[in-house]
Amino acid sequence: xxxxxxxxxxxxxxxxxxxxxxxxxxxxxxxxxxxxxxxxxxxxxxxxxxxxxxxxxxxxxxxxxxxxxxxxxxxxxxxxxxxxxxxxxxxxxxxxxxxxxxxxxxxxxxxxxxxxxxxxxxxxxxxxxxxxxxxxxxxxxxxxxxxxxxxxxxxxxxxxxxxxxxxxxxxxxxxxxxxxxxxxxxxxxxxxxxxxxxxxxxxxxxxxxxxxxxxxxxxxxxxxxxxxxxxxxxxxxxxxxxxxxxxxxxxxxxxxxxxxxxxxxxxxxxxxxxxxxxxx
Amino acid sequence: xxxxxxxxxxxxxxxxxxxxxxxxxxxxxxxxxxxxxxxxxxxxxxxxxxxxxxxxxxxxxxxxxxxxxxxxxxxxxxxxxxxxxxxxxxxxxxxxxxxxxxxxxxxxxxxxxxxxxxxxxxxxxxxxxxxxxxxxxxxxxxxxxxxxxxxxxxxxxxxxxxxxxxxxxxxxxxxxxxxxxxxxxxxxxxxxxxxxxxxxxxxxxxxxxxxxxxxxxxxxxxxxxxxxxxxxxxxxxxxxxxxxxxxxxxxxxxxxxxxxxxxxxxxxxxx
Numbered sequence: 146x147x148x149x150x151x152x153x154x155x156x157x158x159x160x161x162x163x164x165x166x167x168x169x170x171x172x173x174x175x176x177x178x179x180x181x182x183x184x185x186x187x188x189x190x191x192x193x194x195x196x197x198x199x200x201x202x203x204x205x206x207x208x209x210x211x212x213x214x215x216x217x218x219x220x221x222x223x224x225x226x227x228x229x230x231x232x233x234x235x236x237x238x239x240x241x242x243x244x245x246x247x248x249x250x251x252x253x254x255x256x257x258x259x260x261x262x263x264x265x266x267x268x269x270x271x272x273x274x275x276x277x278x279x280x281x282x283x284x285x286x287x288x289x290x291x292x293x294x295x296x297x298x299x300x301x302x303x304x305x306x307x308x309x310x311x312x313x314x315x316x317x318x319x320x321x322x323x324x325x326x327x328x329x330x331x332x333x334x335x336x337x338x339x340x341x342x343x344x345x346x347x348x349x350x351x352x353x354x355x356x357x358x359x360x361x362x363x364x365x366x367x368x369x370x371x372x373x374x375x376x377x378x379x380x381x382x383x384x385x386x387x388x389x390x391x392x393x394x395x396x397x398x399x400x401x402x403x404x405x406x407x408x409x410x411x412x413x414x415x416x417x418x419x420x421x422x423x424x425x
Numbered sequence: 426x427x428x429x430x431x432x433x434x435x436x437x438x439x440x441x442x443x444x445x446x447x448x449x450x451x452x453x454x455x456x457x458x459x460x461x462x463x464x465x466x467x468x469x470x471x472x473x474x475x476x477x478x479x480x481x482x483x484x485x486x487x488x489x490x491x492x493x494x495x496x497x498x499x500x501x502x503x504x505x506x507x508x509x510x511x512x513x514x515x516x517x518x519x520x521x522x523x524x525x526x527x528x529x530x531x532x533x534x535x536x537x538x539x540x541x542x543x544x545x546x547x548x549x550x551x552x553x554x555x556x557x558x559x560x561x562x563x564x565x566x567x568x569x570x571x572x573x574x575x576x577x578x579x580x581x582x583x584x585x586x587x588x589x590x591x592x593x594x595x596x597x598x599x600x601x602x603x604x605x606x607x608x609x610x611x612x613x614x615x616x617x618x619x620x621x622x623x624x625x626x627x628x629x630x631x632x633x634x635x636x637x638x639x640x641x642x643x644x645x646x647x648x649x650x651x652x653x654x655x656x657x658x659x660x661x662x663x664x665x666x667x668x669x670x671x672x673x674x675x676x677x678x679x680x681x682x683x684x685x686x687x688x689x690x691x692x693x694x695x696x
Contacts, residue, residue, distance in 0.1 A: 301547070304546075320542075366529055
């Protein structure tokens with residue numbers, strides 16, 4: 146079996162082609178937006194938000210609606226509630242997240258447990274992803290999410306960079322800091338919902354954080370970091386799909402562990418390099 | 426005496442007012458007013474050192490002027506325009522503890538951030554913006570450090586990056602909040618040299634500091650602040666025993682001997 150065969154054979158199946166496309170798109174979207182999550186220290190918020198979409202997904206599932214729409218509504222809704230609760234620091238962000246997001250997750254579990262059949266069968270898919278069950282309509286929605294997220298980052302790059310680096314400057318320049326912060330929250334919600342079917346609710350954070358954290362070690366400028374993170378997200382997504390196919394393990398964990406492996410490599414390499422440079 | 430007053434008022438109208446603060450009161454929500462009834466004017470190109478004990482309201486005054494905190498009463502105008510009306514009126518160099526120095530940005534990127542408003546919404550920097558960033562980096566002597574990650578700079582260089590960023594805004598009023606705190610003497614010289622260069626460009630400067638000696642020797646005017654303006658004018662008008670005692674209380678020693686004023690204080694102007 147040649148390397149070409151290893152790479153080509155899985156793609157002869159239609160469901161694997163869709164899985165591959167989905168992994169590429171989601172890797173790119175979460176890689177790009179994840180950079181803002183990492184530099185702004187919002188990873189707890191990302192984790193909370195990914196759990197908070199559960200009730201929306203469950204309601205959509207029970208009523209036979211689109212999971213994307215349900216999750217997106219719940220995600221954007223909670224993001225806005227958090228934004229509203231934490232404006233002017235009247236409630237600390239981590240406190241608000243701890244209360245609101247975990248309650249939403251509990252609500253989701255409660256809803257799905259009322260439906261025993263769905264509870265046993267589909268909870269696993271929602272929690273850990275179901276990349277092999279992706280339909281082409283899902284791919285279209287992912288593409289749309291990608292256009293929205295990446296388009297916004299490109300168009301508002303310098304404003305988002307300013308509010309992330311120096312809120313003081315943003316206010317001095319009279320930028321709408323609150324609006325931009327809410328926009329970021331909404332974009333995180335969109336990204337999470339787009340990634341839902343790949344890695345599920347519980348593994349989501351890794352998609353957002355790990356490629357961006359890896360890219361941060363490798364670069365010193367934000368736009369380089371975003372570019373590197375997108376490449377990382379896409380390559381790790383593809384590698385994760387192949388590994389999952391050939392080793393016959395679940396796809397979500399396979400992608401996550403691939404990302405972690407790359408991060409560990411890059412982190413160690415930068416440490417060793419730093420030590421060597423100091424010795425010279 | 427009458428003649429002197431007349432002379433001053435003539436000079437006043439001849440030179441443009443850069444900054445005018447009228448009856449300003451401001452403070453953080455729920456903490457009472459840090460400053461109250463503050464009145465002063467600064468002429469174009471003047472350099473004013475703002476001094477006063479810790480908690481006197483120096484930072485609050487600056488933050489109110491640049492729009493970081495709302496003010497409850499009074500008005501602030503810059504070149505005759507209300508400070509809340511426009512977004513490029515003042516450049517602000519914040520206290521350095523408020524910055525994340527590990528942020529993925531090099532010197533060039535940070536200075537370009539100052540041009541966010543000139544570039545405009547939904548756009549990326551154009552040739553003119555790049556030219557301006559190059560020229561302000563030249564002006565503050567950081568042209569060779571453009572590609573350096575900001576965390577890899579010395580204390581004095583870090584301050585100069587933020588001065589450059591404020592200049593990139595193309596404003597001619599600059600506010601610096603304690604740029605000398607936590608830097609060594611060499612860095613202090615570096616920053617002062619940069620500010621001296623800006624004098625030729627007629628940049629108006631307000632600088633908060635605890636260094637009374639530098640305030641007295643390197644600036645045109647001194648403003649002694651403690652909730653309100655205790656004294657404002659030439660060093661000889663501000664460095665009077667009774668004035669300093671009023672602002673600093675017993676925490677500063679002032680003696681007059683053989684026509685010289687001797688001030689004894691520690692580095693921070695108070696214990």
